[in-house]
Amino acid sequence: MKLPLADAAALRRHLRETVRAHRGRFLITTALYVLATSVGLLGPQLLGVLVDSVQAGTAVLRIDLLAGAFLLVLIVQALLARAARLRAMLLGEQLLAEAREDVVEHALALPLGTVEAAGTGDLLSRATTDVDRLDFTIRNALPQISAALIAIALTTAAMVLSAPLLACGMLVAVPLLVLSTRWYYPRSLPVVQEAMERWSDVQAGTHESVEGARTIAALRLGGRRTARNERVLGAAVAAEKRHRSLLTVWLPCLELSYVLPVAAILLIGGWAHATGAAELGTIVAVVLYAQSLSAPLDELFMWLEELQVGGTALQRIRGVSQVPVDRPRDPATRSDGRDLVVRDLRFSYRPEREVLHGIDLVVPAGQRLAIVGPSGAGKSTLGRLIAGTGRPDSGSVAFGGTEVSALPTEALRREVVLLTQEQHVFACSLRDNLALLDRDTGDAELLDALAAVGLRDWVRGLDDGLDTRLGAGGLAVPAARAQQLALARVLLADPHTVVLDEATSLLDNTTSRDLERALAGLLAGRTVIAIAHRLHTARSAERIAVLDEGRIVELGDHDELIAAGGSYAELYRAAQI
Numbered sequence: 001m002k003l004p005l006a007d008a009a010a011l012r013r014h015l016r017e018t019v020r021a022h023r024g025r026f027l028i029t030t031a032l033y034v035l036a037t038s039v040g041l042l043g044p045q046l047l048g049v050l051v052d053s054v055q056a057g058t059a060v061l062r063i064d065l066l067a068g069a070f071l072l073v074l075i076v077q078a079l080l081a082r083a084a085r086l087r088a089m090l091l092g093e094q095l096l097a098e099a100r101e102d103v104v105e106h107a108l109a110l111p112l113g114t115v116e117a118a119g120t121g122d123l124l125s126r127a128t129t130d131v132d133r134l135d136f137t138i139r140n141a142l143p144q145i146s147a148a149l150i151a152i153a154l155t156t157a158a159m160v161l162s163a164p165l166l167a168c169g170m171l172v173a174v175p176l177l178v179l180s181t182r183w184y185y186p187r188s189l190p191v192v193q194e195a196m197e198r199w200s201d202v203q204a205g206t207h208e209s210v211e212g213a214r215t216i217a218a219l220r221l222g223g224r225r226t227a228r229n230e231r232v233l234g235a236a237v238a239a240e241k242r243h244r245s246l247l248t249v250w251l252p253c254l255e256l257s258y259v260l261p262v263a264a265i266l267l268i269g270g271w272a273h274a275t276g277a278a279e280l281g282t283i284v285a286v287v288l289y290a291q292s293l294s295a296p297l298d299e300l301f302m303w304l305e306e307l308q309v310g311g312t313a314l315q316r317i318r319g320v321s322q323v324p325v326d327r328p329r330d331p332a333t334r335s336d337g338r339d340l341v342v343r344d345l346r347f348s349y350r351p352e353r354e355v356l357h358g359i360d361l362v363v364p365a366g367q368r369l370a371i372v373g374p375s376g377a378g379k380s381t382l383g384r385l386i387a388g389t390g391r392p393d394s395g396s397v398a399f400g401g402t403e404v405s406a407l408p409t410e411a412l413r414r415e416v417v418l419l420t421q422e423q424h425v426f427a428c429s430l431r432d433n434l435a436l437l438d439r440d441t442g443d444a445e446l447l448d449a450l451a452a453v454g455l456r457d458w459v460r461g462l463d464d465g466l467d468t469r470l471g472a473g474g475l476a477v478p479a480a481r482a483q484q485l486a487l488a489r490v491l492l493a494d495p496h497t498v499v500l501d502e503a504t505s506l507l508d509n510t511t512s513r514d515l516e517r518a519l520a521g522l523l524a525g526r527t528v529i530a531i532a533h534r535l536h537t538a539r540s541a542e543r544i545a546v547l548d549e550g551r552i553v554e555l556g557d558h559d560e561l562i563a564a565g566g567s568y569a570e571l572y573r574a575a576q577i
């Protein structure tokens, strides 16, 4: 499953809203472009007058004045053009910053299940490659296109006003321009889109290979990964080639359509001059106008092409915001209570393959419940649903009377924290790694949390203490230590319910046992759902739920379950051997 693309209507709506939000800045920028181009149009007129004056044998002073005026026009035009470009670039930067913030905000609000199903590569390429493409379009294409459109409109108007008959020479370009462009664009758009998708596949594949490098090396999958890479790269190159071959037809047609009007105007002008219908100066001015049109036309068509690429990138970026957010946004909402009540909970990752078949469970606030069971029984899935990562197909998970799925993300994270085996260490200081929440946390509190998870000596040994940079480019943090840091984060987050899924699995037996003992004290008073892979974790819990094939088959404390002689007793006996 891929993340969606925004459709044309959504894109138009988004663009309209953007223009409306920055109406004033758009107007000022356009006005500056119009002014710069209008001043520039005086140049050919002055040259025309100059030619006529020379022909009529005017005084040198008048010629000097005309030349001076021409120079002044060039200077004023350059200054206005600079101001217009500067405004356009600042506006572009603003739009780009908004697009970047938008994609990050929506990416963070995406339901985790959707990100997992789509693969992180797709999201990553939208947030990086596509934003970069949009960046290029906004910085370059938009100002160039606006400037080109204004220049074409005003230059054409000046030609028609100066000499309507000569201006008719421009018409010879129209059929070639229209036909070749109408042939090219419908063909190029799907090819450009295809190329972008293929490049996204290349990036996703590379990302996967780098992330799973150890697994690939261990299972000797290098050859297969390389072959996959070559296949997707080949598809991307093929799409690029198709695009280039379309360009080889379109570009010569464009070139020809710039030259033809100049020839036509000279022909008409020659005849008109011979019959006395046009002054030489007027002909010069119109030819100069016609020639000066080729630059903005070229810009326009080239950048329209780029605009297509930017449009496709924007479709992919805006697509992220079209994934329905699965929880409300009001951060003030809280749950009504802390007793965890799970009712007839059903869940499947894929249709027709239910993983949890109607779980009923009540965990009073402050109780420590261990979930045990064979691999694949659905323990992690149940833990994720309790922590609000994913939505049940039916049934409910609620704290007091409030459904977990009805809690906004911020409230949910303050109330329930899921801690899994894999913990990320961010590339920033130890302090920032711990204080990820938005509340102010003093150093003493941070150091207490570190001490509580057995890292007192470790942090004392660090030269820069809490300011030590961790992660990429800083101090490498082994996975087991990352688990300890994650536990310290939980203590600081202070939620009422903690779901531990193999949260200490990477620590050696003694450290894990010590840490769990310490945690039992630290987490006292909180509800703890511990998915237990080591039975000593289960033994210390107040209640144990045994999950088998998506159903709770036993529920009770250690002694009760041993006495019952069911599957827990069997697992326990097996673990003792």
Ligand SMILES: Nc1ncnc2c1ncn2[C@@H]1O[C@H](COP(=O)(O)OP(=O)(O)OP(=O)(O)O)[C@@H](O)[C@H]1O
Pocket (backbone or CB within 6 Å): 116, 349, 350, 355, 373, 374, 375, 376, 377, 378, 379, 380, 381, 382
């Ligand atoms: N992302 C996923 N997509 C599809 N199926 C999944 C996914 N995650 C888990 N499953 C399947 O759901 C079932 C329950 O998995 P789950 O990880 O919840 O079991 P578990 O009891 O935690 O197992 P383990 O002890 O091995 O972690 C398994 O059959 C597993 O293959």
